Amino acid sequence: MTQLMSALGFWNTSATRHTAVEDVQGIFSGSLVASLGLYVLASAGLLTGSTAGVAFLLHYAFGVNFGLAFFLLNLPFFYLSWKQLGMAFTVKTFIAIGITSLLTNIQADVFKIASVHPAWAALLGGLLLGYGVLALYRHRASLGGVGILGVYVQERFGIRAGLVQLGIDLCVLAAAFFVTTPPVVFYSVLGAVVLNLFVAVNHRADRYIAL
Structure with a gap:
């Protein structure tokens, strides 16, 4: 049974390399959890950083579709990804962004949040995004934008x-003062801090190398 699972790619006996099946489940799961985090933040009217934050700003200020803006804003970063991080990372990141954009757009149709306190939304949304980003990093992918830059710098x-x-992210959220109220910016910053500290603590090159 173990040999069959291994042959199909469901059971990895290597300690360092993911199988294609492991990458598929990791990228889908990470994208799904990240889209849930974005939906929780949006349900409280909060923002986040990176290209997702800019997409939120465009959505709140001009009514631009979030999923479409998120996808398009990430396109320029693919050059850096392709040149510095390789084709595999770029392709997996492109797929992750597409899945996250799609799932974020349909969340409200399949999952309703009637009411959520912004402090709880910042904590829960930040952690969900953190888990999603961490899953993608560990399968050598990202949500694009600053995520690509962050992986390269690390x-x-x-x-x-x-x-x-x-x-x-803090720079992006500073721009939110032009489109929303100070309390919303405060809770949005809280969510960004939760997200990025979670990633900083749990994603370290000396502890985990994604292949």
Whole structure:
């Protein structure tokens, strides 16, 4: 039975390399959990950082479709990904972004959140996003944008990806003062801190190398 599962790719006897099946479940699961995190934040009217944060800003300010904006904003980062992180990382990231964009757009049709306190939304949404991003990182993928930059900086200079993302996310959220209220920005910053500290603590090159 073990040999059959191994041959099908469901059972990996290597300690360092993921099978294709493991990558598929990891990328889908990570994208699903991340889309749930984005939906929780959106249900409380909160934002996040990176390209998702910019997509939220465009959605709140101009009514632009979030999923479409999120997908399009990530396209320029694929050049860096392709040149510095390789074809496999780029393709898996492209797939993860597509899945996350699609699932985020349909969340409200299949899962209703009637009411959620913004503090709880920041904590829960930040953690869900953190788990999703961590799953993608460990299968050598990301949600694009700053995630691509964070992985590159960590691999090139040893600076944790979560800390890189946190710095950029805070800059994105600072722009939110132009489209929303200070309490919303405060809780959005809280969610970004939860997300990026979770990633910084749990994703370290000296502890886990994704292949």
